[in-house]
Amino acid sequence: MATIRDVAKAAGVSTATVSAVMNDSAYVSPELRTRVQTAIEELDYAPSTVARNLKRGKSQLIAISVADLSNPFFSHIVCLAEAAAAAWGYSLVVFNSDEKTEAEKRILTRIRALSCDGILLVPVGEAAQHLQRDLTGRTIPTVMFGRVVDDRRSDTVTIDNESAGRQATNYLLDLGHRRIGSITGPLHLTTGKGRYDGMMQALQARGVTPLPEHVRSGDFREGAAYSVAREVLERPDRPSALYVANGVMALGVMRAVSDLGLRCPEDISIASTDTIPGISGLRPRFTRTEHPANDMINEAFRMLVGRINNGVQPTPRNVVFQPTLVVGESCAPVLATAARQ
Amino acid sequence: MATIRDVAKAAGVSTATVSAVMNDSAYVSPELRTRVQTAIEELDYAPSTVARNLKRGKSQLIAISVADLSNPFFSHIVCLAEAAAAAWGYSLVVFNSDEKTEAEKRILTRIRALSCDGILLVPVGEAAQHLQRDLTGRTIPTVMFGRVVDDRRSDTVTIDNESAGRQATNYLLDLGHRRIGSITGPLHLTTGKGRYDGMMQALQARGVTPLPEHVRSGDFREGAAYSVAREVLERPDRPSALYVANGVMALGVMRAVSDLGLRCPEDISIASTDTIPGISGLRPRFTRTEHPANDMINEAFRMLVGRINNGVQPTPRNVVFQPTLVVGESCAPVLATAARQ
DNA sequence: TAATTTCAGCTAAACGATTAGCCAGGAATT
DNA sequence: AATTCCTGGCTAATCGTTTAGCTGAAATTA
Numbered sequence: 001m002a003t004i005r006d007v008a009k010a011a012g013v014s015t016a017t018v019s020a021v022m023n024d025s026a027y028v029s030p031e032l033r034t035r036v037q038t039a040i041e042e043l044d045y046a047p048s049t050v051a052r053n054l055k056r057g058k059s060q061l062i063a064i065s066v067a068d069l070s071n072p073f074f075s076h077i078v079c080l081a082e083a084a085a086a087a088w089g090y091s092l093v094v095f096n097s098d099e100k101t102e103a104e105k106r107i108l109t110r111i112r113a114l115s116c117d118g119i120l121l122v123p124v125g126e127a128a129q130h131l132q133r134d135l136t137g138r139t140i141p142t143v144m145f146g147r148v149v150d151d152r153r154s155d156t157v158t159i160d161n162e163s164a165g166r167q168a169t170n171y172l173l174d175l176g177h178r179r180i181g182s183i184t185g186p187l188h189l190t191t192g193k194g195r196y197d198g199m200m201q202a203l204q205a206r207g208v209t210p211l212p213e214h215v216r217s218g219d220f221r222e223g224a225a226y227s228v229a230r231e232v233l234e235r236p237d238r239p240s241a242l243y244v245a246n247g248v249m250a251l252g253v254m255r256a257v258s259d260l261g262l263r264c265p266e267d268i269s270i271a272s273t274d275t276i277p278g279i280s281g282l283r284p285r286f287t288r289t290e291h292p293a294n295d296m297i298n299e300a301f302r303m304l305v306g307r308i309n310n311g312v313q314p315t316p317r318n319v320v321f322q323p324t325l326v327v328g329e330s331c332a333p334v335l336a337t338a339a340r341q
Numbered sequence: 342m343a344t345i346r347d348v349a350k351a352a353g354v355s356t357a358t359v360s361a362v363m364n365d366s367a368y369v370s371p372e373l374r375t376r377v378q379t380a381i382e383e384l385d386y387a388p389s390t391v392a393r394n395l396k397r398g399k400s401q402l403i404a405i406s407v408a409d410l411s412n413p414f415f416s417h418i419v420c421l422a423e424a425a426a427a428a429w430g431y432s433l434v435v436f437n438s439d440e441k442t443e444a445e446k447r448i449l450t451r452i453r454a455l456s457c458d459g460i461l462l463v464p465v466g467e468a469a470q471h472l473q474r475d476l477t478g479r480t481i482p483t484v485m486f487g488r489v490v491d492d493r494r495s496d497t498v499t500i501d502n503e504s505a506g507r508q509a510t511n512y513l514l515d516l517g518h519r520r521i522g523s524i525t526g527p528l529h530l531t532t533g534k535g536r537y538d539g540m541m542q543a544l545q546a547r548g549v550t551p552l553p554e555h556v557r558s559g560d561f562r563e564g565a566a567y568s569v570a571r572e573v574l575e576r577p578d579r580p581s582a583l584y585v586a587n588g589v590m591a592l593g594v595m596r597a598v599s600d601l602g603l604r605c606p607e608d609i610s611i612a613s614t615d616t617i618p619g620i621s622g623l624r625p626r627f628t629r630t631e632h633p634a635n636d637m638i639n640e641a642f643r644m645l646v647g648r649i650n651n652g653v654q655p656t657p658r659n660v661v662f663q664p665t666l667v668v669g670e671s672c673a674p675v676l677a678t679a680a681r682q
Numbered sequence: 683t684a685a686t687t688t689c690a691g692c693t694a695a696a697c698g699a700t701t702a703g704c705c706a707g708g709a710a711t712t
Numbered sequence: 713a714a715t716t717c718c719t720g721g722c723t724a725a726t727c728g729t730t731t732a733g734c735t736g737a738a739a740t741t742a
Contacts, residue, residue: 003698014722049454050395051698054727075416082437094435096423113390222619255622278563281596282623344728355692392728395697
């Protein structure tokens with residue numbers, strides 16, 4: 001690998017001049033400039049960011065740690081983050097905490113060791129204590145994404161989870177459903193709790209009280225959602241509609257529906273929050289609330305890069321985005337459902 | 342942040358001794374050792390990996406560049422790769438070349454600049470020349486994944502694309518289909534060409550010649566597959582079955598089918614190669630060939646880490662995996678289809 | 683005792699960039 | 713003509729590690 005010294009020798013100039021050309025940090029005469037540039041071309045020189053980073057105290061790396069990389073929502077987030085990182089001149093190091101506190105600890109240690117310039121963190125959240133210890137010790141600029149564990153200290157980018165739960169539930173209520181159940185997320189997560197709260201608010205506002213047996217908590221994964229949904233749907237008093245707290249669980253519920261020989265929306269209406277991209281060719285399309293993921297990631301990067309460049313500001317910023325309801329064919333009016341029973 | 346010199350001064354030893362304690366690379370007397378350790382504790386010292394990497398010429402980073410990060414197949418690959426990287430003690434830097442040669446060039450330069458220890462590359466492939474220049478100049482251990490641009494020089498991990506095309510097509514033939522069309526991948530890619538060839542082999546073996554208008558090439562994305570599929574399906578002599586070269590295109594085709602008011606498999610049978618994970622709750626489930634992605638990634642990492650540790654070996658290894666056929670409900674016997682027309 | 687070996691721990695030279703500070707020589711000023 | 717001012721480009725120090733090579737005292741051997 002060619003070094004800056006090789007280029008300097010080849011171009012007959014000093015390393016300082018080569019550096020000046022690379023970063024145009026000082027005026028260099030046109031002649032020397034072209035000589036340097038051809039030498040760079042010739043030797044196919046690329047500066048060592050490792051050396052540069054040592055000198056500058058930066059690593060040009062942004063770390064992202066997501067809670068479940070096998071969830072298409074987070075895959076999508078990683079995809080958007082990669083593009084944003086590239087646009088800002090960073091590279092993206094990807095970690096999967098897999099909803100495990102232990103894994104998250106290891107990841108944060110690793111991120112420190114790599115001296116990443118910033119962290120985009122979807123916190124696992126069950127135990128926030130270690131986060132404070134790990135993050136505030138060495139203040140690496142951090143933006144919490146999607147979930148919140150300590151909204152007083154960190155910058156956060158989230159969606160209004162209560163609104164998501166309310167919107168989806170209101171849609172079901174508007175169709176006349178009253179026997180509404182839910183597969184919620186884990187209630188110790190803000191995403192799980194918020195959507196659950198939103199749903200309950202919507203129900204209470206219309207004076208509807210769900211059966212406790214119809215409201216079950218999942219873990220945001222396909223498998224558990226499948227088995228919990230089976231249990232709920234096998235009951236003789238099964239609900240006429242379900243609110244499902246995320247996209248992959250909605251798929252699990254749908255699998256349960258079809259394995260039980262039920263049909264959606266004829267036998268059961270399903271509304272969810274969050275969705276799987278690209279499956280609009282398959283029927284039924286889900287009625288769901290969607291996150292403005294692109295805007296969220298862009299905002300997160302703007303905040304993160306701001307912190308990286310301007311140092312840590314005293315007041316953390318919390319930006320909340322609004323979900324939007326998208327109607328598919330997974331819900332039917334309750335009259336139709338009742339007629340079939 | 343405390344440096345090794347601060348620690349050395351505090352402990353009254355040389356930096357070499359501190360370094361020796363950190364990596365236990367040499368014997369240090371118990372007394373000095375404890376003095377160093379308390380000094381480290383005292384100053385909350387963590388060595389700068391940036392400096393260490395500069396010196397060692399290693400970065401503990403493995404780069405993965407995929408051709409389309411928005412494709413769930415590659416998301417899945419990234420997910421598996423993250424786990425494999427962590428298991429081997431590396432961190433994963435993710436890049437998306439988005440099927441663009443220019444982007445791939447920039448990515449390779451960036452990877453070099455970051456001095457990643459190894460590369461897992463899904464090459465864009467249209468122009469392999471620059472790859473040779475970029476990769477052989479500085480021999481960063483590289484494993485080509487999924488696609489091949491120069492199978493003589495690089496390690497590769499691939500699937501038997503021809504077999505995939507043959508298996509899917511034979512399934513359609515066995516159902517009695519003869520008017521078979523295809524949405525292929527780009528034919529300049531080994532994945533596109535191989536699957537196409539496999540399909541043609543299967544057809545020829547049964548003496549079937551497809552109409553050229555029924556065999557259209559896509560770009561492995563949902564959008565183009567949708568429009569091309571519409572064109573094919575709107576023809577009065579539309580095929581009774583389609584072989585679709587990857588999972589997201591199959592979704593696009595399915596969207597076209599449903600937008601045209603057709604039904605799958607009643608009006609059109611669809612078999613594909615590659616699939617979208619987790620959608621088995623939605624109907625119809627695709628009949629498709631699947632890749633052993635997990636085994637493939639594990640093998641790729643074994644090869645890559647081997648190269649990193651043992652230096653570049655003379656003979657490149659090419660490992661080819663076999664796809665397996667998984668039957669869903671997206672295909673019907675031709676008699677049923679004919680009866681409806 | 684003198685010569686040799688051993689080895690804990692030190693010194694200093696890297697790694698490859700950035701950059702403060704310097705120098706030479708041409709232009710401008712007096 | 714002498715002085716000052718610019719300014720393009722160079723020299724060399726620096727970032728924080730690792731590590732080859734050295735030193736000198738203790739241990740071993742003859």
